[in-house]
Amino acid sequence: MPHRPTGTTSRTTVSPRNRVALRLATLLALASLSLGPLAIAGSAAGALNMNARILLQGHARAGSWAAIEVELQNDGPPIVGELQMDGGSQANARYAMAVSLPTGSRQTYVLHAQPPAFGRNVTVELVADGQKLESATVAYLVHDATQLVVGVLAGEPGPLVEQIKLPNSTTGVAPAIVPLTPADLPSRVEGWSTLDRIVWQDIDSNSLSPDQLDALRRWISAGGRLVIVGGSAGIGTLSAFPDDILPYRPTATVDAAASTLVSLLGPAPANAADVPAMAGALAHGRTLATSGDRVTAAELTYGAGRVTILGFDPTSGWMADSKIAEALWRAELPARTADGTLLTDDSQLIQAVYQVPALALPPTGGLLGIIGAYILIIGPINYLILKRLDRRELAWITMPVLVLAFAAAGFGYGALLKGTDVVVNEVAIVRGAPDATEATAQVYFGVFSPSRATYRIDVPQGALLAGPIAGDPFGQATTTLDIIQGTGPGEPSAVRNLSVGTGSIRIVRAQVPVEAPRMRANLQLSSGTLTGTFENASDKPLENVAVVLGSSVAVLGNVGPHVSKDVKLVVQDNPFGSSLADQIIGQQFQGANPDSIQQSIRYQMVNQLTFDPTGMFSNSLSADQAVVMAFADGQVLDVKVSSQAPRLNGNVMYYVPVSIGVQGHVSFSSDLMRTTVVQSDAQFFSKDRFFLSMGSGTATLAYRPIPFEGTFDATAIRLALTSGGALGALGGGKEIEPLPSIPVACTDSNNTTPPGCQARRQDFLPEIEVFDRSGDGVWLRLPRMTSDAPYSLADPQRYADPTTGQVLVRFVNDNPELQAGFGFQLVLEGDIR
Numbered sequence: 001m002p003h004r005p006t007g008t009t010s011r012t013t014v015s016p017r018n019r020v021a022l023r024l025a026t027l028l029a030l031a032s033l034s035l036g037p038l039a040i041a042g043s044a045a046g047a048l049n050m051n052a053r054i055l056l057q058g059h060a061r062a063g064s065w066a067a068i069e070v071e072l073q074n075d076g077p078p079i080v081g082e083l084q085m086d087g088g089s090q091a092n093a094r095y096a097m098a099v100s101l102p103t104g105s106r107q108t109y110v111l112h113a114q115p116p117a118f119g120r121n122v123t124v125e126l127v128a129d130g131q132k133l134e135s136a137t138v139a140y141l142v143h144d145a146t147q148l149v150v151g152v153l154a155g156e157p158g159p160l161v162e163q164i165k166l167p168n169s170t171t172g173v174a175p176a177i178v179p180l181t182p183a184d185l186p187s188r189v190e191g192w193s194t195l196d197r198i199v200w201q202d203i204d205s206n207s208l209s210p211d212q213l214d215a216l217r218r219w220i221s222a223g224g225r226l227v228i229v230g231g232s233a234g235i236g237t238l239s240a241f242p243d244d245i246l247p248y249r250p251t252a253t254v255d256a257a258a259s260t261l262v263s264l265l266g267p268a269p270a271n272a273a274d275v276p277a278m279a280g281a282l283a284h285g286r287t288l289a290t291s292g293d294r295v296t297a298a299e300l301t302y303g304a305g306r307v308t309i310l311g312f313d314p315t316s317g318w319m320a321d322s323k324i325a326e327a328l329w330r331a332e333l334p335a336r337t338a339d340g341t342l343l344t345d346d347s348q349l350i351q352a353v354y355q356v357p358a359l360a361l362p363p364t365g366g367l368l369g370i371i372g373a374y375i376l377i378i379g380p381i382n383y384l385i386l387k388r389l390d391r392r393e394l395a396w397i398t399m400p401v402l403v404l405a406f407a408a409a410g411f412g413y414g415a416l417l418k419g420t421d422v423v424v425n426e427v428a429i430v431r432g433a434p435d436a437t438e439a440t441a442q443v444y445f446g447v448f449s450p451s452r453a454t455y456r457i458d459v460p461q462g463a464l465l466a467g468p469i470a471g472d473p474f475g476q477a478t479t480t481l482d483i484i485q486g487t488g489p490g491e492p493s494a495v496r497n498l499s500v501g502t503g504s505i506r507i508v509r510a511q512v513p514v515e516a517p518r519m520r521a522n523l524q525l526s527s528g529t530l531t532g533t534f535e536n537a538s539d540k541p542l543e544n545v546a547v548v549l550g551s552s553v554a555v556l557g558n559v560g561p562h563v564s565k566d567v568k569l570v571v572q573d574n575p576f577g578s579s580l581a582d583q584i585i586g587q588q589f590q591g592a593n594p595d596s597i598q599q600s601i602r603y604q605m606v607n608q609l610t611f612d613p614t615g616m617f618s619n620s621l622s623a624d625q626a627v628v629m630a631f632a633d634g635q636v637l638d639v640k641v642s643s644q645a646p647r648l649n650g651n652v653m654y655y656v657p658v659s660i661g662v663q664g665h666v667s668f669s670s671d672l673m674r675t676t677v678v679q680s681d682a683q684f685f686s687k688d689r690f691f692l693s694m695g696s697g698t699a700t701l702a703y704r705p706i707p708f709e710g711t712f713d714a715t716a717i718r719l720a721l722t723s724g725g726a727l728g729a730l731g732g733g734k735e736i737e738p739l740p741s742i743p744v745a746c747t748d749s750n751n752t753t754p755p756g757c758q759a760r761r762q763d764f765l766p767e768i769e770v771f772d773r774s775g776d777g778v779w780l781r782l783p784r785m786t787s788d789a790p791y792s793l794a795d796p797q798r799y800a801d802p803t804t805g806q807v808l809v810r811f812v813n814d815n816p817e818l819q820a821g822f823g824f825q826l827v828l829e830g831d832i833r
Contacts, residue, residue, distance in 0.1 A: 047076030048101075052124050052136040054115075055186050056151070057178055059194050061143045062117040063469045065511065067191035068138065070109045070124055074101040081128030082484075083109060088116030092467045093481040099126070112191060112464050112485060115140050141176075143194065148175035148336045151195050153182065155202035155233060159315040163325045164199070166333055167677050172684075175333075187211035188489055189218040189440060190464050190511050196224065197333045201313070202231035205240035211489065214438075217245060218513060221303030221433040222440055227332050229310045230278050245307050247285035247298035250278035256291040256312060263803035264289055264297060264310070264331075265324050267777045272318045277311035286709040288803055301625060301707055303433030304657040308332055327678075331702065331806070334676045346444070346509070347470040348611050349427055352604035353446040353507050355597050356425045356649060374406045422455075422646040423448040425505070427605055427653075428636040432516040434628075434658045435537070439516035441636045444468065446507045447646075449500035457495040458640040462486045463512035465493055481508065489513070514636055517542065519628055521658040523567060528667055530554070530569040530660065534628060536561060542630040542654070544602065546584045549627075549660075550671025551620035553583040559630070571671055579619045581606040584629065598651060602631055605653050620671065620689070625706065628656040662708035665715075668805065668828040669730070676702045682813065690823055691724045694766070696816040703826045705805040714800035714830040717793040717807065721765055721785045722823035730827045733790030738770070738780035745814035760815040763787065765822050771808035774798045779810060787822075800828060 052070045060066040070083055079101040087093040095113040115122050119142070125135040143149055146169040152160050157179035166175040182203065186192060192215055208216070220226055226245075228238065235250040243249060256279075258272035277296040285300030288308075296311040310332070314325055378399060386392045425446045432439035443463065447455065459465065465483045482496040500506045517538030524532050530549060536542050536559045545556040547567050554569035585603045606629070610619060621627055635650035666672075677687065683695030692699075705712075718730040743758035751759040761767070761784070768782045770793070785791055793799065799807050805828060813820040 047074065048079070048126075048134050049073040049075075050124075050126060050134040050136045052138045054138050054140045055110075055184050055191060056194055057180060057184055058138070058140045059143065059149060059176065059178055060115050060140045061147075061149070061194040062145065063114065064193035065112045065188075065190040065464055066115050066140065066194070067186035067188065068111045068113060068122075068124060070111060070136070071106070072099065072101055072109070072126070073106045075104060078102050079126075079128055079133065081126055081133065083111050083124055084127050085111060085113050085122055085124045087114055087466075088119060092471070093483055095483050095485060097485045097487060099487075109487060110186070110188075110191075112188065114466055115142060117142055143176060144173065146336060147173045148196050148333070149194055150175060150177050150197040150199065150333055151180045151184075152177060152199045153180050153201070153203045154199070155231065159320075160199055160201060160229075163315055163320065164329045164333065165326050166330060167335070167679055169335060182207040182212070185212050185215070187215060188464075189215040189222070189513060191215075192219040192224070195219070196336045198224065198226050199333075200226060200228045202233035202237060204233070204237045208240060213240065213242070214513075217242065217302075218438055218440055220245060220305035220307060221436070221438065222431050223304040225306045225308070225333070227308045227310065230276065230313045232313070235278050243283065245300070245302050246283065247300035247307060247309055248280040248282050248295050250309070250311065251280045252294070253277065254279045254291050254294060254296070256289070256296045258318070260289050260291055260296065261312070263801055265319060265328055266773075268324075269318050269321075275312045275317060275319065278309070279311055286707060299707070301657075301659045303436075304431065304625075306707075330676070330678045331704075331804075334674075345470055345611065346468055346608070348604045348608035349429075349442075349444045350468050350470060350507060352427045352601045352608075352651075353425055353444050354505060355601045355604070356423055356446070356448055356505070370406070370410060374402075378402045378406075420450050422450070422641055422644045424635075424639050424641065424646045424648050426635050426637065426639070426648070426650040427601060428650070429605065429608070429653050429655055430514060430516050430636065431655045432519075434656055435518060435520050437515045437518055439514050439654075441510075441512055441514045443510040443512065443636050444507060445510070445635075445637060445639055446505040447498065447500055447639075447641060448503075448505045450503060452502045453500055455498045455500065455642045455644070457498055457508065459493045459510065460638050460640070461512055461514075462488075462490045462493055463510035463637060465495060466509045468507050468509050510637060512637070516654055516656075517630075517632075519630070519654070519656050521547070521567070521626070521628055521656075522661075523547070523626055523658060524661045524663065525571070525666060525672075526662075526664045528571050530567065530571055530626065532567045533564050534559070534567055535564040536630075538562075540632060542632060544584060545628070545630040547626055547628055548580065548584075548621055549625075551580070552671060553580060555584060579607070580610055580621070598633075601651050602653070605651065609655075625657045626660055628654070628658055630654045630656075660706060660708075662706075662832050663710070665831050666829070668705040669825070672706050673826065673828070674704050674706065676704065678702050678808065691821065692811070692824060693819060693821045694811065694813050695819055696813050698810055698812050700808060700810045703807045703809060703828070705828060708805070708832055710832045711802050712800060712805040712830050712832055713802065714796040714805070714828060716827075716829040717796040717799060718790055718825075718827040718829070719768075719785075719793065719809075720788070720790045720825045721768070722788050722825065724821070724823045730790045730825060733792045735792045735794050736783050736785075737794045738772075738782055742769070742779070742781040749817065760818075762815070762818070764818060764820055766820045767812040767814065769810040769812060770799050771810070772798050773801060796828075796830070800830065805830075 050072055052068055055067040055069055081099055083097045083099055085095045097109055097111050121137050121139045123135055123137045126133045154160050161177050161179055164177050168174050253276050255274040256277040257274050258268035279291060279294035279296050282295045282298055285298055287295050287298050289297035299306055299308040314328055382398055386394055428441050428443040430439050430441045467481050479499045484494040486493050498506055517540045520535040520537050522532045523530055539561045541561055542559045545559045547554045547569060549571055552569055552571045554567050556565045559565055581603045584606055585599060632652045635648055636652060678700040680699040682697030682699050685694045685699050720730055746757035746760055747753050768785060769779045772778050772780050
């Protein structure tokens with residue numbers, strides 16, 4: 001081995017391959033240092049943990065908000081970034097929320113989003129500087145617009161979940177009965193929109209946070225139904241519920257006799273024992289059952305919703321019988337209905353947002369003037385002037401100049417009409433409760449731009465933002481909405497990089513809790529006429545005020561601050577009469593002037609309340625009460641558009657359901673009667689406002705008057721089978737009594753088997769049975785009714801419940817070869833004491 005000379009420097013030889021590897025390592029080290037703590041945190045094993053879940057046990061509804069709870073634990077360097085979730089192609093939105101995670105922090109964020117209707121899971125990512133650091137995938141179950149969702153909050157939810165048996169929706173979908181805990185309930189009311197009903201038993205209401213209690217109140221006001229049932233935990237579990245949403249405050253537990261619960265449960269078994277029940281004094285609403293001088297069951301209408309207290313435990317003792325419990329729950333947990341403010345299709349509101357002057361057609365007179373001047377100047381005037389000057393050869397120059405001049409004039413005229421300002425046009429439906437200011441607003445605002453531009457939209461009130469449910473009818477939504485949410489209620493939200501084309505409008509949907517003007521109404525129904533007073537108890541003037549009951553309207557006009565007006569409304573069937581929009585707003589709104597455009601916008605807003613996504617309009621509200629509708633100018637949201645100072649247009653509709661006092665002699669029919677499908681074993685069954693269709697089998701419907709206080713004494717039940725639609729006001733008609741027994745139906749087409757059987761109907765009409773509440777409670781068959789003829793039922797008090805007025809009717813189609821298609825009318829008349 002050669003000897004190295006003394007004093008020379010030792011050098012290590014590096015191969016070309018190792019030299020490349022060394023350079024790559026050096027570059028990676030420098031890159032990691034330049035990226036700072038975020039890259040280190042993202043790469044450190046176990047330094048960042050992320051877990052996520054959708055509240056309400058993962059249940060969501062198409063077009064509604066879902067609350068996604070995300071837990072983050074950071075044991076590495078600090079992280080500043082965003083939570084992001086892609087809403088899918090249908091929502092055309094991405095939802096984001098800013099997060100800040102110091103070293104050693106453990107934080108919980110709630111991101112609200114609208115999951116894709118056709119998905120089963122969503123992925124939430126933690127992103128910083130465009131780099132994904134962590135992600136979590138959460139599963140969800142989406143429900144359609146017709147499916148009833150019932151949340152059960154109970155110490156032992158199993159017996160209730162097992163006992164609650166409800167009919168399928170009109171589309172054949174079974175209701176979802178979901179066990180929940182208080183931790184599953186969102187703190188914002190928007191996250192409750194999947195729930196239709198809540199059953200509460202043996203859960204301490206003090207476990208709800210103040211935000212959850214506020215969300216519960218707003219959810220009830222918006223149409224939710226809360227049913228509180230007795231249990232083993234005692235009356236103290238209800239202490240946190242506010243007095244104004246409870247029909248009575250339980251103060252003691254009493255033993256209630258089985259006979260006192262007949263109106264709710266039907267006839268009790270002969271050996272039925274007394275049951276323990278929470279009792280108290282009625283404070284609001286109406287009594288459903290009493291024990292002595294104390295109320296053991298009652299219900300209260302609050303806004304568009306209802307709170308019911310059943311002081312007894314329906315899962316214990318003889319009440320646990322499936323037939324008894326089934327009737328109870330079908331009455332207390334009715335099918336999901338929409339009244340226009342629960343949006344499944346928002347196409348009419350989208351049309352309203354597009355009603356801005358800048359998008360209106362130009363005046364015909366102006367266009368004709370420009371065209372006429374162009375023809376005169378470029379033709380005879382140009383010719384005569386050149387002829388007088390004897391320079392007709394200059395026409396080769398003057399005509400192009402004139403064409404350019406008129407083109408510039410046309411462009412200037414268009415710019416003058418459309419303006420050069422950014423415009424924000426907003427429409428909002430604000431749903432509140434009587435004599436209250438808490439409300440929830442559904443807001444649609446459109447950003448109009450005179451030129452192609454990209455804007456940042458800021459909403460200081462912290463509304464939840466999304467794209468329209470029905471999409472963009474004019475194809476303007478070519479880019480995804482990049483939505484930023486605040487980290488808590490009331491914190492600002494925004495849309496980043498909103499792209500708007502030239503002369504176009506982009507629409508954003510928002511939902512937010514708001515304060516509404518306080519309104520009061522004292523209404524009484526007697527002899528088919530609704531009378532009383534309406535008071536605008538706020539400092540805000542109201543316009544186009546109307547009281548609506550079904551399809552009947554009392555127009556009050558404009559009502560100033562702290563002004564009262566008398567109400568008189570004759571309630572009558574109006575199935576094919578004028579629409580609600582025609583009655584409230586009027587038909588005349590032609591033209592492009594501001595007043596006509598405002599009238600057109602409000603017309604579309606009323607149409608939204610009665611719009612059927614199948615493309616039809618109804619002229620009736622489906623609410624269980626009267627509704628006060630009122631309008632006002634102005635904006636619900638304080639929308640900021642980048643550095644612009646936009647022109648603002650706004651129209652607000654206030655929608656306030658109000659209860660009705662019913663006393664004396666009254667007749668309940670169409671607009672005063674609510675129909676619920678209780679049970680059906682028919683091969684198929686469908687129902688709309690005027691027509692029922694069913695295959696072979698039976699369908700049971702409950703006909704129940706609007707809520708009233710007192711005891712109902714039926715004096716007449718009039719009914720009619722029709723070929724579809726309504727007969728109008730039903731007269732007395734022929735009196736009929738039930739048959740002694742239900743005939744045996746023939747099983748063959750020749751109507752001979754078994755001997756003595758009743759021949760099948762061939763007129764596409766069903767047999768009719770009514771439930772006799774007297775005695776043991778049995779079904780009775782009525783004589784065959786002919787089409788389009790009124791009948792009067794003998795001994796009507798046998799069939800009408802004295803507490804609720806409910807009448808049960810069963811339709812029977814015993815001909816497997818024919819589909820029954822028919823209409824049915826029932827008028828219930830009597831006295832309320």
